Amino acid sequence: MQGAMWQAVRAARAGRSYGTRAAIPATLIMGDGIGPEISEAVMKIFSHAGANIDWEPVEVTAQPPDEGRLLPPAIYESFNRTKIGLKGPLGTPIGKGHMSLNLAIRKEFDLYANVRPAISLPGVETIPYRGVDVVVIRENTEGEYSGIEHQVVPGVAQSIKLITRKASLRIAKFAFDFALQNDRKTVTAVHKANVMKKSDGLFLECCDEVSACYPKGINFRKETIDNVCLWLTQSPEKLDLMVLPNLYGDIVSDLCSGLVGGLGLTPSGNFGDEAAMFEAVHGTAPDIAGQDKANPTALLLSGVMMLRHLGMTREGN
Secondary structure, eight states: OHHHHHHHHHHHHHTOOOOSOOOEEEEEEOOSTTHHHHHHHHHHHHHHHTOOEEEEEOOOOOOOGGGSSSSOHHHHHHHHHHOEEEEOOOOOOSSTTOOOHHHHHHHHTTOOEEEEEEEOOTTOOBTTBOSOEEEEEEEOSSBGGGOOEEEEETTEEEEOOBOOHHHHHHHHHHHHHHHHHTTOOEEEEEEOTTTSTTHHHHHHHHHHHHHTTSOTTSEEEEEEHHHHHHHHHHOGGGOSEEEEOHHHHHHHHHHHHHHTTOGGGOOOEEEOSSOEEEEOOSOOOGGGTTTTOOOOHHHHHHHHHHHHHTTOHHHHO
C-alpha cells in the first residue's frame, strides 16, 4: 500500500508546473477502499490547476488498544508538522477496543469544529430542492460522542452527554467568525433545551453570550432540532448557517447533504486552533474499489476548501 501511495505522489509531482510560489507541505491520508483512487484523481487535478502542494502520504490503520496511542506514529510526525491535511474515507474494524479512526483523528489533534457546506451544484438535479445554500458547523469533541458509557446492570446501558462551557464557547465563536468572514447573515443555534435543560441549556447560554460580541448585521436565533429538520425538508431557504452540538451536527449535516445529491457531492473540513484536516465523509465503498468507478467530487471539493483555507483562492477557484 505504501509503495502505491508514493508512486501516485511521484506521478503528481512529475506532472506539475508552477511559478515561484514555494510548495506547501500537506499530509495526505488516502484511506481505504476507493480512497487511493479518488486521492490520485484529486492530486492530478491539483497538479493541472497549478496548486503547489507537496503531498506527504501517510497510511492510517487502527492501533491495538494496548499500543497506548489511537493512531500510528507516522500521522503524528507528519500532521503535527504540516498542520494541514486531506483525508480519504477510512474504515474502522468492527469489534471491541477500536475507536472510529475519524473520531480518533479529531480527538488526537483537537479538531473541534467540523464545517459541512451543502450547496446545490450546477447540473445536479435534486428535485424539489434547488438553490440550497446552507452551512453546518458541528462541535466535534464532546456531546454523546464523548465515549462515556457503561452497563448499569445487565440489560440496562447508560451513555452520558457531556457539554462544557469551554467547548461551547469556542464552537460558537468559530461559527460567528465563519459567518463574518463568509458573508453569512444568520447564525442559528440548534438545540433541544426544552428537554435537556442543563446540557443543551448550557450550549445555548454560551451561544447567546458569544452572539452579543458580534455586529448586529449577523442575526442570531435559536431553534429546536426537530423544527430545523422540518424546515430543511420543507423550506431549506429558511436556514443559513447552523451551529450544533456533536450528535445533532452529525445527523443534520448528512440530511443537508441529501438535499444536494448525497455524501458523494459534499465537502467537509475539521478545524482546530492550529491545524485543519479536510475529508470526504462518504464510505470506503469496497465493492467498487479498484474499478475506476468512484466519483472523486466530495474529496475534490474538500481539497478546494483546503486551498482556500491556505489562501490559494485562485487555484481553488
